Amino acid sequence: MGTNKIGLIIRREYLTRVRKKSFILMSLLGPLIMAGVLTFALWTSLEESEDQKVLVVDDNYPFFENLDGSSKLTYNIMDVSLTQGEALLEVSDYTALLYLPKNILQSKSGQLIFKKQPSIKVQRQIEQNIQQYLELSKLKEFNISEVDYRRLKAPFDLLTFQFKGAGAEAEETNILPAIVGLVFGILIYFFIFMYSVQVMRGVIEEKTNRIIEVMISSVKPFQLMMGKIIGVGAVGLTQFALWILLTIVLAVGGQFAILANKYDASQVKTPMTELVQQQVDQEQALNLTQLSQKDNLFNKIRRVNFPVMIAVFLFYFLGGYLLYSALMAAVGSAVDNDTDTQQFIFPITFPLLLAYILSFSVFENPSSDMAVWLSIIPLTSPVIMMIRVAVGIESADMWQVYLSMALLIGSFLGAVWMSGKIYRVGILMYGKKPTLREILKWINY
Amino acid sequence: MNYILEGKNINKYYGNFKVLNEVSIAIPEGQIFGLLGPNGAGKTTLIRTLTQITAPDLGEILYKGHPLKSFKSSEFGYLPEERGLYRKMKVGEQALYLCQIKGLDKKDALAKLKPWFEKLEMESWWNKKVEELSKGMQQKLQFAITVAHNPKLLILDEPFSGFDPVNTETIKNHILDLKDAGTTIVFSTHNMASVEELCQNITLINRGENILSGSVSEIRKSFSKSLFQIQFKGSKVAFANALGFQFEIDEIFETSDHTNATVLAHQGVGSKELLSSLIQHVELISFQEKLPSMNDIFIDLIGRPQSESV
Numbered sequence: 001m002g003t004n005k006i007g008l009i010i011r012r013e014y015l016t017r018v019r020k021k022s023f024i025l026m027s028l029l030g031p032l033i034m035a036g037v038l039t040f041a042l043w044t045s046l047e048e049s050e051d052q053k054v055l056v057v058d059d060n061y062p063f064f065e066n067l068d069g070s071s072k073l074t075y076n077i078m079d080v081s082l083t084q085g086e087a088l089l090e091v092s093d094y095t096a097l098l099y100l101p102k103n104i105l106q107s108k109s110g111q112l113i114f115k116k117q118p119s120i121k122v123q124r125q126i127e128q129n130i131q132q133y134l135e136l137s138k139l140k141e142f143n144i145s146e147v148d149y150r151r152l153k154a155p156f157d158l159l160t161f162q163f164k165g166a167g168a169e170a171e172e173t174n175i176l177p178a179i180v181g182l183v184f185g186i187l188i189y190f191f192i193f194m195y196s197v198q199v200m201r202g203v204i205e206e207k208t209n210r211i212i213e214v215m216i217s218s219v220k221p222f223q224l225m226m227g228k229i230i231g232v233g234a235v236g237l238t239q240f241a242l243w244i245l246l247t248i249v250l251a252v253g254g255q256f257a258i259l260a261n262k263y264d265a266s267q268v269k270t271p272m273t274e275l276v277q278q279q280v281d282q283e284q285a286l287n288l289t290q291l292s293q294k295d296n297l298f299n300k301i302r303r304v305n306f307p308v309m310i311a312v313f314l315f316y317f318l319g320g321y322l323l324y325s326a327l328m329a330a331v332g333s334a335v336d337n338d339t340d341t342q343q344f345i346f347p348i349t350f351p352l353l354l355a356y357i358l359s360f361s362v363f364e365n366p367s368s369d370m371a372v373w374l375s376i377i378p379l380t381s382p383v384i385m386m387i388r389v390a391v392g393i394e395s396a397d398m399w400q401v402y403l404s405m406a407l408l409i410g411s412f413l414g415a416v417w418m419s420g421k422i423y424r425v426g427i428l429m430y431g432k433k434p435t436l437r438e439i440l441k442w443i444n445y
Numbered sequence: 446m447n448y449i450l451e452g453k454n455i456n457k458y459y460g461n462f463k464v465l466n467e468v469s470i471a472i473p474e475g476q477i478f479g480l481l482g483p484n485g486a487g488k489t490t491l492i493r494t495l496t497q498i499t500a501p502d503l504g505e506i507l508y509k510g511h512p513l514k515s516f517k518s519s520e521f522g523y524l525p526e527e528r529g530l531y532r533k534m535k536v537g538e539q540a541l542y543l544c545q546i547k548g549l550d551k552k553d554a555l556a557k558l559k560p561w562f563e564k565l566e567m568e569s570w571w572n573k574k575v576e577e578l579s580k581g582m583q584q585k586l587q588f589a590i591t592v593a594h595n596p597k598l599l600i601l602d603e604p605f606s607g608f609d610p611v612n613t614e615t616i617k618n619h620i621l622d623l624k625d626a627g628t629t630i631v632f633s634t635h636n637m638a639s640v641e642e643l644c645q646n647i648t649l650i651n652r653g654e655n656i657l658s659g660s661v662s663e664i665r666k667s668f669s670k671s672l673f674q675i676q677f678k679g680s681k682v683a684f685a686n687a688l689g690f691q692f693e694i695d696e697i698f699e700t701s702d703h704t705n706a707t708v709l710a711h712q713g714v715g716s717k718e719l720l721s722s723l724i725q726h727v728e729l730i731s732f733q734e735k736l737p738s739m740n741d742i743f744i745d746l747i748g749r750p751q752s753e754s755v
Contacts, residue, residue: 005546012542016534210529214587216498217523218546428499430527441460 005219006227013202013231018238027239031246052122054112055094057085059102067133073125086113098126105134181390182363184309185383187240188317189356192382193349195236196325200341202228203332203427212427221424225333226416229325236321237314312389319408320382323415324352330419330439333426340433351379359383366391376404378411418443448507449474449598449629452495455504457487457653464490465501466653472598472631472646477624479644479661480633481739483747487653488633489526492600495631496523519548522596526603526633528587530575536586537571543590554593561589564619580607588616592623599623600631605639617643637740647739649746656746665736668745671710672735673719678703679727687726692719703730 017023052073058064061079069075075098078085082099089097096114101107112118112126139149203225206212215224331344355374362371366388374384381404393401425442426434450472457465465487472478482488494501497513506513531539540562544554562568565585575583584607592599604620605613620643624630632644640647641661649657657664672695677684681704685694691714696707710719716734723729737745 005548008542008546016531206531209532210525210527211531212529213498213525214523214528214530214543214590215546217496217521217525218518218543424499428493438460 006223006230009219009224009227010231010234013228014234014238017198017232017235023235023239027242028246030239030243031250034243034247036250050095050116052095052118053093054096054098054126055085055089055092056098056100057082058100060100060104063137064100064130064133067129069129070125073122073129075129089113089115100130177390177392178363178366178387180309181366181387182359184313184390185359185386186356188313188320188386189352189359189383191236191240191317192320192324193352195232195321196328197345198235199229199232199325200328200332200345201338202232203329203423204335204338204341207333207427207430208336216424216427221427222420225326225329225420225423229322229329229416232325233318233321236317240317309386309390313386315405316382316385316408319378319405319412320352323378323408323412324348326412326415326419330422330426333423334429334434334439334442336430336433344436351377352383355380355383359387362387372397372400376400376407378404378408381408447474448472449509450495450513450631451507452491452501453505453507455491455494455501455506457490457494457499457501464653465494468504468650468653468655470495470648470655470658472629474629475624475627476645477620477630477632477643479640479647480631480650481635481637481640481647481743482650482656483635486651488650489602490653491650492523492525492602492631492633496521496600518546519594520597522591522594522599524587524591524599524601524604526606528584530583530587532574532576534575535571536567536573536575536578539575540586540590540593544593547594549594557593557595558589561593565589565615581609581612584608585612585616588619592619596628598629598631600633602633603635604632605634605636637738637743641739649743651747657742661739664742665739666734668737668742669734670737671715673708673710673716674731674733674735675706675708675723676703676730676732677706677723677727678730683726684723687722688719689722692722707735 054075056064056075056077057080058077064077067075067077085097096112099111327348331341335341358374362384371384371388374380375388385404421443422439448471452470455465455468468491480488493499495506540558541554545551604616620630644661646660691711693709694706695709698705
């Protein structure tokens with residue numbers, strides 16, 4: 001019977017919230033904004049609204065005779081002077097004039113005269129086209145085959161490793177897991193804060209509505225409090241799941257649409273691929289979507305163990321949320337209206353805020369003493385431990401994780417117990433705003 | 446007498462403040478029972494301890510003779526004085542929810558709510574939001590929700606507040622119907638007229654202490670100031686002479702065919718002595734003891750906190 005009642009309360013708390021327009025809006029807008037920003041960034045760097053038809057004035061005509069563009073970027077090589085070219089540009093539908101001067105091999109530069117500013121991407125493509133053209137012609141000049149030239153090209157990446165003592169496998173350091181950890185940590189901060197405040201609001205609402213006494217004539221105050229906490233927590237998890245899912249769908253969908261439309265496979269050549277690659281790398285770090293453009297993407301994030309990260313996220317979100325929401329439920333029960341909550345909210349959420357602020361320095365130095373302590377103390381551990389776990393914790397330090405988890409469980413059980421005591425008295429108290437001392441006395445009522 | 450709910454020597458503190466001091470109450474089964482007291486007397490706290498919403502610091506609560514361990518929400522119906530609803534929820538959804546948390550399943554709750562929605566003419570409200578209802582409409586809805594699950598014990602804290610006279614009458618009749626159907630009703634109020642009309646037994650508390658308990662008719666008799674109302678035909682002088690020193694005329698006036706008098710009896714004499722002295726001298730039309738109203742008793746007692754019992 002008791003559990004059935006909690007179930008009914010959870011169901012009501014959950015359904016009334018997920019049915020709200022604001023929840024649906026937040027669930028859609030969150031990922032839309034995230035994916036939108038990312039897609040927009042990619043789009044602005046790739047998208048060219050107009051086809052470019054470029055009049056090429058080649059002072060060395062017919063040196064650039066075989067210059068090739070793409071379907072969107074066509075070159076028309078002409079044996080005219082710059083003045084003639086400019087005159088032609090004025091009367092024709094050419095969008096720009098590319099001037100390649102006589103001494104181009106020495107000056108290594110040309111001029112682009114446009115009617116309407118072309119995108120940086122177009123400028124890059126023109127640069128790349130000319131550069132490749134010049135390279136190929138030089139290869140011919142020095143009698144080097146293209147195959148040999150490709151062999152000569154030696155791409156180089158610097159991978160950094162932390163020394164773990166002789167014989168021990170050195171650990172590769174990588175900024176990416178730390179970024180992922182920071183994002184998860186900030187998400188935890190955001191979710192704990194948002195949803196524990198919702199618990200408090202819900203309690204105050206029941207109190208000011210005066211439905212509280214009707215409710216507790218049917219269920220125990222503790223059942224009502226736990227039902228609310230669990231129901232609101234489930235809303236938080238739903239929102240998180242929706243965000244992740246929608247972000248993946250939107251980001252992958254959006255980016256593929258752009259990439260597929262604008263560039264056919266043959267078009268994605270070396271220079272473009274690099275550009276795309278950079279974009280994709282950034283997105284990978286930011287929104288955690290697994291956009292499978294290139295294999296080496298996965299190499300870059302291979303140190304981020306996503307299943308572990310999600311599991312740790314769920315644990316610390318739930319633990320942190322239970323801890324903070326229980327405290328917030330106690331605050332809600334003790335006051336009559338939102339404005340009275342300020343003096344209590346600040347001291348309670350201060351450690352959470354501190355964890356958020358310090359997360360950036362933990363991000364820079366995840367194995368500092370401060371990071372270790374903050375990741376063990378229950379009020380700050382949910383945010384900080386995310387970053388440490390993302391970066392990777394040595395097996396010798398695993399006790400810190402276990403201690404942190406045990407402390408978190410212990411403290412949320414303690415908080416739930418204490419808040420339950422305060423709550424059952426507070427919800428029936430109206431009128432004068434109680435002091436913290438009075439509230440603590442309620443524990444013994 | 447069979448008591449459905451008893452509270453014995455209940456003590457309750459809020460901090461150092463003693464809200465209830467050795468309060469006892471016994472509610473007979475199948476009656477309408479009045480719990481009376483001025484504002485701040487401790488009525489609500491007493492109800493909360495009786496319903497196990499808060500535990501007493503000392504004292505015992507018996508339900509049908511056995512210690513009450515936990516709130517029997519399926520058998521109790523409680524309409525608190527401070528009552529409200531979830532404003533954003535729809536009426537029907539809310540009624541179902543509040544019945545379900547009392548232990549009814551959804552089908553059962555629906556079947557039990559429907560007749561009440563019909564009786565109270567609320568069918569058209571089902572899909573409205575609570576915030577669209579007037580205060581009086583919300584009170585009606587709350588009453589229906591409180592009684593829908595057929596509780597054996599119904600505790601109503603100021604059930605008529607917020608109602609117009611027409612609705613007050615409707616609710617009063619439903620309360621009487623419930624009593625006839627076997628429901629025990631605890632009725633907490635300041636409205637003494639409705640206590641006289643509805644309750645058989647009462648307990649009056651003030652400042653957290655028992656002041657008075659017993660049946661309404663006996664209490665009124667015991668608070669009688671030995672005033673008698675007499676209608677007679679005959680001479681006023683003869684009437685006054687007949688009274689002698691043991692009785693005193695409080696009020697007297699003549700109508701066209703008879704005289705009305707109110708007589709105060711002095712200590713040690715009563716209706717027997719008064720009747721026997723009068724009957725030889727005047728023609729009596731009617732003779733009755735004038736009992737104080739519950740309102741008079743209430744006002745009389747609240748100034749005097751010492752305990753009395755009948």
